[in-house]
Amino acid sequence: MSASGSSPLSAGQPAQEGGGAALTPVLTRRWSAPSSWTLASYRSLDGYQALPQALAVEPGRLVELMKASGLRGRGGAGFPTGMKWSFLPQGDGKPHYLVVNADEGEPGTCKDVPYMMADPHALVEGCIITCYAIRAPFCAIYIRGEALHAIRRVTAAVREAREAGFLGRDILGSGFDLEIVVHAGAGAYICGEETALLDSLEGRRGQPRLKPPFPAVAGLYASPTVVNNVETIASVPAIVLGGSDWYRSMGTEKSPGPKIYSLSGHVTRPGQYEAPMGTTLRQLLVSAGGMLDGIPLKFFTPGGSSTPIFTPEHLDVPLSFDDVAAAGSMLGTTALMCFNETVSVPWAVWKWLEFYKHESCGKCTPCREGTGWLVQILRRVVSGAGTPEDLDTLTDAAANIAGRSFCALGDAAATPILSSFKYFRGEYEDLVSGRTPPVIDARQLVGAH
Template identity: 65%
Template sequence: MMTLAAEIDHNGTSPEKLLAPVLSSFWDQPESWTLETYRRHEGYEGLRKALAMSPDDLIAYVKDSGLRGRGGAGFPTGMKWQFIPQGDGKPHYLVVNADESEPGTCKDIPLLFANPHSLIEGIVIACYAIRSSHAFIYLRGEVVPVLRRLHEAVREAYEAGYLGTNVLGSGLDLELTVHAGAGAYICGEETALLDSLEGRRGQPRLRPPFPAVAGLYACPTVVNNVESIASVPAILNRGKDWFKSMGSEKSPGFTLYSLSGHVTSPGQYEAPLGITLRQLLDMSGGIRAGHRLKFWTPGGSSTPMFTDEHLDVPLDYEGVGAAGSMLGTKALQCFDETTCVVRAVTRWTEFYAHESCGKCTPCREGTYWLVQLLRDIEAGKGEMADLDKLNDIADNINGKSFCALGDGAASPIFSSLKYFREEYEQHITGKGCPFDPAKSTAWADDKNTDGKNAHRGVNA
């Protein structure tokens, strides 16, 4: 596990110096997940400062800090809290989305495994702000060691008085429930997550109404990502100006980047928003020896891919957006020249077709037909007309499905055709893939055909 924080030179040069990480500052210490270790690193000090403020002032403080949601959309966290109606006589709920399942993303699970109390402290602060007495953590069910460690951290917090009745004498009563999901990618979408949490099949809801008005059990609900909530205690403890001193003007603060694929030292890198892939590669030893970068994703496989032309794009919400992609979950999957783009996109699309909940026609039918076309092209059985057909089907999915899964499935199609159309054409004219799969380590399961294992992704 590698972590760092870097001070960014906004002229695009290499980082001037390394700073102390925040969320990952003591991941490498013995028993980093315990309450005792967390307290030694100013744990729960942010909560004490938050409880000295009024809930409305606390919301305004987090809003002024500029913290944006780290789950992908980048929506201002404080503004999301502000949307919760007050004085409505209904229970308010906080739901933490820990169903991390975007291919290439690996930040929330390591954070919960190494430092779960940062999330618990953030939950108490958030619940105090939105006047909630019950919070839920929806955790990806396959990660059983993380589930056990999180349960133990919750037990410690109850025992120490950070959860339960009259938290630290503030008058706040708070119950925290940890719920293990059943392994559906679609449950990472906030309304599908809420349906699953209520005991129904996880499928996206039609909006409006939005969760802030009618969320869990039809009550006002805030749904936040793990990293978003876990970042709040440090902001309260060290101050919003400290937080805004990092990153860029519109994307302030620190964040966790998941660097994976054909890189010398993959891992989690904690740095201010606005760092570039070139800088991260410099710090991680670069692309594996003897090879060069071919394409990469800035925010997981559901974001439009970039090429080596985009090495100096600032990895913040505005910079990545201006370059034609999305920052998303900051999953930087790097592929070298041995990787077949058609094969990579086919595996991703198989994953999305398999994980589609089937509720809406564009996604259910569109992803199926994308897979059929891509498999034919990869096998050398495609026709030139199939490339326009791919683009047309992706266009009929993009922006027309209930949730962002459809958009995520379309993104690799659009971007790969934009940057690597010639490679698709080579598969068609050459009647097969020109790449030797034995030379690439990009995909762990070479025989995967149904998409069930496509999320294994890159692991050099």
């Protein structure tokens, strides 16, 4: 297969003409179809058309196709998908596994659950193709335990696929065998971290593992494992049908393809918006009807609460992995939480830190102890009982947590403090000096833990 995708795998019609800002939906094209979650509806809209094409070629060619397409992980890190697949050692005598991370617990992130509700068969077909590419006979789809409806939808889709002959032994006469299990997670935010997810999947307490070894070498049951996000895997069938050139006609050079952006907060029409990678928040706000009640934007997160916040001066930053990083943040899960000028920044940061403190697994000291201290200080600040010294302690503690915890949860907790001080330190100073009234009544904190 050539880098342009000129092979039997490149058949199909482009979803976008000319590579401009306009986009005919790719990821969400079936969402509005009647009973979109059923096998019949999926098959009526090109469903399971990519699978026989994929099974007709050597697995390594699929890995090369993903590399050529430039698909990057949609779970937050943006790691090149084809490269991740290629890390699995071949001929090692161990079973290979695919684990789909559908835990989705990041505040503001809400794209995977709607995807599984509306189009679960795209995820299932993507799993089958991916497993064939990495030579894995088993796949586990790990779904957040609270997302009961999504668990039921995906379970039903797996059952329908098996009954239609797309799962089980000798799929479509290819000689490839595969079983998919839908696993309900334990409901902990930390299980969104891939190694904690693997421990949870194995029946242990969800806590991050020391890396190396990485999952590609010693993942599920100490065997080579690929862990990918729902949106990543669901993109695979479209790439097989359309080819790498078609996929690269959307988005940016280093972050190609379409993306689901989750807009929430003070916007007129919050929800999921599919657009090419590199679309700006200003463009997305036009589609979402602008800011709610016309109150101007004050700050926003480009990828969930664990990404450094942006201000209105970043409205035109292209929302791609590299452009957002160059501007000082992370694209993350493209969870765009928009806050208007009525919101207190210290209050928002305090609420985020309460979440991270609650969700810390307690394995490492910087996160276990540090999140508790950060919350305690922030409570004083927002209730008007803080001191100027508290502000120095906040930034010092956050800086010492970042990069020193066992996994990224510590970084996630430190990020809102450090980035909010960068742009809005004055709001903290006004609270501790009494120039502005407390955000909350201190009596509301009685008995708080």
